[in-house]
Amino acid sequence: xxxxxxxxxxxxLPWVWLNAGAVTISLLLVVGLMGILLVRGLSHxxxxxxxxxxYTDHQGQELQLLGEVVEHQQVSADQIRNAGLPVPADxxxxxxxxxxxxxxxxxxxxxRWVLEHQVGAPHYPRYAVALQRSEWGNFYGYIRxxxxxxxxxxxxxxxxxxxxxxxxxxxxxxxxxxHQMRQLEQHAISAVNHQLERLRLAERRLLLRDQIDExxxxxxxxxxxHLLAEYQRLEKQLxxxxxxxxxxxxxxxxxDGQLLELPFRSLVNLYQPNNLNFLQKFGxxxxxxxxxxxxxxxxxxxxxxxFPALFGTVTLVLIMxxxxxxxxxVAAIYLHEYARQNWLTRTIRIAVNNLxxxxxxxxxxxxxxxxxxxxGGGLDQLFFPEALPAPTFGTPGLLWASLTLALLTLPVVIVxxxxxxxxxPRSLREGSxxxxxxxxxxLWRVILPMVSPAMMTGVILAVARAAGEVAPxxxxxxxxxxxxxxxDMNAPYVHLERKFMHLGFHIYDVGFQSPNIEAARPLVxxxxxxxxxxxxxxxxxxxxxxxxxxxxxxxxxL
Numbered sequence: 001x002x003x004x005x006x007x008x009x010x011x012x013l014p015w016v017w018l019n020a021g022a023v024t025i026s027l028l029l030v031v032g033l034m035g036i037l038l039v040r041g042l043s044h045x046x047x048x049x050x051x052x053x054x055y056t057d058h059q060g061q062e063l064q065l066l067g068e069v070v071e072h073q074q075v076s077a078d079q080i081r082n083a084g085l086p087v088p089a090d091x092x093x094x095x096x097x098x099x100x101x102x103x104x105x106x107x108x109x110x111x112r113w114v115l116e117h118q119v120g121a122p123h124y125p126r127y128a129v130a131l132q133r134s135e136w137g138n139f140y141g142y143i144r145x146x147x148x149x150x151x152x153x154x155x156x157x158x159x160x161x162x163x164x165x166x167x168x169x170x171x172x173x174x175x176x177x178x179h180q181m182r183q184l185e186q187h188a189i190s191a192v193n194h195q196l197e198r199l200r201l202a203e204r205r206l207l208l209r210d211q212i213d214e215x216x217x218x219x220x221x222x223x224x225x226h227l228l229a230e231y232q233r234l235e236k237q238l239x240x241x242x243x244x245x246x247x248x249x250x251x252x253x254x255x256d257g258q259l260l261e262l263p264f265r266s267l268v269n270l271y272q273p274n275n276l277n278f279l280q281k282f283g284x285x286x287x288x289x290x291x292x293x294x295x296x297x298x299x300x301x302x303x304x305x306x307f308p309a310l311f312g313t314v315t316l317v318l319i320m321x322x323x324x325x326x327x328x329x330v331a332a333i334y335l336h337e338y339a340r341q342n343w344l345t346r347t348i349r350i351a352v353n354n355l356x357x358x359x360x361x362x363x364x365x366x367x368x369x370x371x372x373x374x375x376g377g378g379l380d381q382l383f384f385p386e387a388l389p390a391p392t393f394g395t396p397g398l399l400w401a402s403l404t405l406a407l408l409t410l411p412v413v414i415v416x417x418x419x420x421x422x423x424x425p426r427s428l429r430e431g432s433x434x435x436x437x438x439x440x441x442x443l444w445r446v447i448l449p450m451v452s453p454a455m456m457t458g459v460i461l462a463v464a465r466a467a468g469e470v471a472p473x474x475x476x477x478x479x480x481x482x483x484x485x486x487x488d489m490n491a492p493y494v495h496l497e498r499k500f501m502h503l504g505f506h507i508y509d510v511g512f513q514s515p516n517i518e519a520a521r522p523l524v525x526x527x528x529x530x531x532x533x534x535x536x537x538x539x540x541x542x543x544x545x546x547x548x549x550x551x552x553x554x555x556x557x558l
Contacts, residue, residue, distance in 0.1 A: 034529075034532070036525070037525050037526075037528055037529040037532065038529060040521075040522060040525035041522060041525035041526035041527075041528070041529040042289075042526065042529070043522070044522035044523070044525070044526055045285055045288035045289050045292065045526075046281070046285050047130070047271060047273045047276065047281050047284050047285065047288075048068045048069075048273060049068075049124050049273050049274050050066055050067065050068060050124065050125065050128040050130060050140060050273055050274055051066070051067065051068070051069055051099075051122035051123070051124060052064060052065065052066045052122060052123055052124070052125055052128065052255055053065045053066075053099075053114075053119040053120060053122050054119065054120040055114055055118055055119050055120075056118050056119075056120075057118070058085055058086045058118075063256055064255040064256045064257075065099060065101055065112070065114070065119070065255060065256075066101065066125075066128060066140045066141065066254070066255035067099045067100045067101040067102060067112075067140050068099065068100045068140075069097055069098070069099055069100075069122075070098045070099065070100050070111065070518070071097070071098040072095060072096075072097060072098075073095070073096050073097075073098065074093050074094070074095050074096075075093065075094055075095075075096060076092070076093055076094075077091040077092055077093060077094055080094055080115070085115075088117070094115055094116070094117070095115070095116040096113050096114060096115050096116060097113070097114050097115075097116060097119070098111055098112075098113055098518070099111065099112050099113075099114060100138070100518075101140065102130075102137055102138035102139050102140040103136075103137075103138075103139055103140060103141070103254060104136050104137045105136040105260075106254065106258055106260070110137050110138070110516060110518065110519050111518040111519070124274045125142075125274060126272070126274050126275050127142060127143075127164075127272060127274075127275065128140065128141070128142060128255075128272065128273075128274055129141065129142060129143055129252075129270055129271070129272050130270065130271055130272075130273055131252075131262070131267055131269075131270045132267070132268040132269040132270065132303075133262070133266050133267060133268060134266050134267075134268055134298060135266065135298070135299060136299075137299065137302075137303065137516075137519065139252065139260070139262065140254070140255070141252050141253055141254040141255060141260075142252065142253045142254075142255075143163060143164070143167060143250060143251070143252060144251040144252060144253050144259070145163075145250075145251035146163070146166060146167065146170065146248065146249075146250060146251065147248070147249045147250075147251060147261065148247055148248055149247055152251075154166050155251070164272070167250065167270070170248050170264055171264060171267055171270065174245060174248070174264045174265055174267070177241050177244060177245050178245070178265070180241050181238060181241050181242070181245075184234055184237060184238055184241070185238070187489065188234050189231065189234050189235075189238070190484075190488075190490065191489070191490055192227055192230055192231045192234065193231075194490040195227055196224070196227050196228075196231070199220060199223060199224055199227065201386045201387055202220070202386075203217075203220050204386040205385075205386040208385055208386055245264075245265045246263065246265065248263070248264040249261050249262060249263045249264060250262045250263075250264060250267070269287075269291075271284060291304075291305055292304075292305045292306065292526065293305060293306070293307060293310065293530070294307050295307055296308055297309075297481065297506075299516075300514060300515065300516075301480065301481070301506065301509055301510050301514065301520075301523075302510060302514050302516050302519045302520045302523065303519070306503065306506060306527055306530065308481075308482055308485060308500075308501040309501040309502055309503045309505075309506040309527070310503060310530065310534070311485055311487075311501075312398075312478075312482070312485075312486065312500035312501045312502050312503075313467065313502050313503045313504070313531070313534060314534065314538075315398065315486055315487065315500070316398065316401060316402055316405070316466075316473075316500065316502065317463055317466055317467050317538060319398065319399075319402040319496075320402045320405045320406050320409070320462070320463075320466050321459055321462065321463060323402055323403060323406040324405075324406040324409050324410055324413055324459070324462050325413065325455070325458075325459050325462075327406065327410060327413075328409075328410050328412075328413025328414045328417060328458060328462075329413065329417050329455055329458075331410075331414050332413070332414045332415075332417035332418045332421065333417070333421070333443065335348065335349065335414070335418060336418050336421040336422065337421065337439075337443060337447070349418075352410075352411045352414050352415065353411065353415065355410070355411045356411040356412060356415070359471075360408060360469055360471045360472050361471040361472060361475075363404055363405075363407060363408045363472045364404060364471055364472030364473070364474065364475035364476055365475065366404070366407075367400055367401070367403065367404030367407070367472060367475065367476040368396070368400075368475045368476055371400040371403050371404060371476065372394065372395065372396055372397075372400050372476060373394065375393075376391070376392075376393035376394040376395065376397075376400065377391070377393075377394040379392070379393045379394070380392050380393055380394040392497050393497050395497070395499075396475065396476045396477040396478075396499060397476075397477050397496060397497045397498055397499055397500075398477055398486045398495075398496050398497070398498055398499070398500050399496035399497065400476045400477055401472075401473050401476045401477035401478065401500070402496075404472050404473075404476045405466040405469060405472065405473075408465070408466065408469065408472065409461075409462035409465055409466050412458055412461045412462050412465065413455075413458035413459065413461075413462055414458075415458070416454055416455070416457045416458030416461060417451065417454055417455050417458055419454060420450075420451040420453070420454020420455065420457075421447065421451050421454075423454075424447055424450055424451060428446055428447075428450075429442055429446070429447070432445075432446045449549075449552075452546075452549040453546045453547075453549050453550045456542055456543075456545055456546035456549065457546060459542055460539050460542040460543060460546070463535070463538050463539060463542060464535060464539055467504075467531070467534065467535045467538065468504055468531065468535065469504065470502070470504040470505050470507075470508055473502055473504070473505060474505065477499055477500060478499070478500060478501065478502045478505045479499045479500070479501065480501075480505075480509050480513075481501070482498070482499055482500050482501045484498065485498075485500075486498045486500050503527055503530060503531040503534065504531060506527055507524055507527050507528055507531065510523050510524050510527065511524040
């Protein structure tokens with residue numbers, strides 16, 4: 001006897017609702033993840049107000065604290081008692097505050113936990129200043145004066161704005177001088193050093209081949225002397241810029257009365273958050289975001305920006321895509337269009353499918369052993385003997401990392417392309433051959449245009465997987481801090497042998513290797529958000545190209 005429940009199950013509606021529920025849960029999880037990344041990552045760059053508290057420790061001594069309240073937390077009284085701190089007898093739960101007090105060079109730590117009942121009501125000093133420094137993290141306190149060549153030339157008076165304006169002008173001057181120094185170091189001096197190194201290698205190459213004569217040695221020496229003279233001229237300019245950098249210093253005072261003299265050259269930015277309106281804070285927020293994306297890291301990657309990691313990630317994915325697309329497409333075409341369908345091709349397909357399930361670290365070990373040591377070491381012996389024992393390609397680098405990820409994602413491209421080829425009707429091939437086209441012309445003019453969306457699907461899946469891989473890259477090229485980018489203005493401009501930074505490894509390094517966990521935590525969220533956005537942009541670009549190809553060759557399906 002059929003029951004209503006059985007009839008309902010036979011209609012298939014329960015499975016429809018289960019699928020819809022699974023999709024909804026997945027979307028909610030994705031939206032929740034993005035929400036956490038957005039809130040935790042982007043809020044880090046907002047200039048919060050500085051609050052000053054009177055803190056009373058367990059011995060009854062009072063201390064002034066100035067900083068940003070980062071987090072509120074409710075903990076059990078037993079947990080505080082077990083830590084050896086006095087707690088009111090009738091307390092069950094206590095609230096505590098995580099305050100970013102900065103001044104790591106003075107206090108040893110940037111952050112401090114305090115119990116809420118140990119601090120008084122906060123007040124917001126108008127002229128409290130937040131300084132972002134090139135080392136030792138942020139400084140929170142008050143400006144007391146300016147020194148020039150060791151002489152006090154301006155100090156705090158009743159008109160605080162005059163002193164603040166003078167500080168801003170001198171900081172702007174320092175930033176201009178630092179920009180000139182970076183231009184000299186990263187362009188002119190770097191180019192001279194690159195030419196000197198190429199000259200040294202050229203001379204050693206001739207010596208190894210026993211092809212150098214007196215005239216060549218004289219020409220090389222003349223060129224070297226010219227480059228050394230240019231280097232000395234640039235070094236003189238650098239010293240001339242460096243001298244005024246050390247001229248000015250800032251006299252500061254912390255909330256608890258400690259005095260500090262800070263050179264202007266160590267300042268990245270400074271502002272008075274309690275003296276800013278909403279529009280001014282929003283403008284500073286946008287500048288902080290831009291600095292995060294466009295500048296390099298500092299303070300063991302816990303401060304500064306992530307531009308080298310962003311640049312390395314995008315470069316790696318693009319090079320990997322250029323490598324994996326032709327290899328995967330050609331392999332799929334051969335297996336489907338040319339190879340005989342027998343036990344051997346079936347075995348190859350099984351092997352390709354199984355390769356997709358191999359752990360990524362295994363690819364990293366293979367890349368290190370085969371690409372780096374075997375092929376790279378062989379290339380050094382054949383083409384770069386003058387650089388030995390220092391390796392050129394026989395060391396992890398961008399090229400080997402790209403090849404390793406191309407090998408890792410190759411099964412995805414092969415399978416997607418073969419699926420597209422199998423959907424092409426046999427009648428189209430036979431019609432093209434009947435009209436006089438040979439197999440190559442049929443493949444090039446009929447089959448490939450129709451299968452191009454499937455090819456792009458394979459590339460999209462490959463990009464999505466490769467952009468987030470970290471484990472194999474740790475063995476074949478990624479580093480914590482790269483001294484230079486893999487693309488610069490020195491010939492041959494693209495340096496595939498160089499090591500590089502990567503957003504995924506940057507997240508691992510900041511999140512698990514940083515000595516300052518509290519300072520690193522928001523940067524982990526911000527970097528993860530940027531990695532998701534990079535993958536999203538790359539995938540949307542590939543999807544747009546796939547849709548364009550699908551529309552372009554839609555007529556062939558009719």
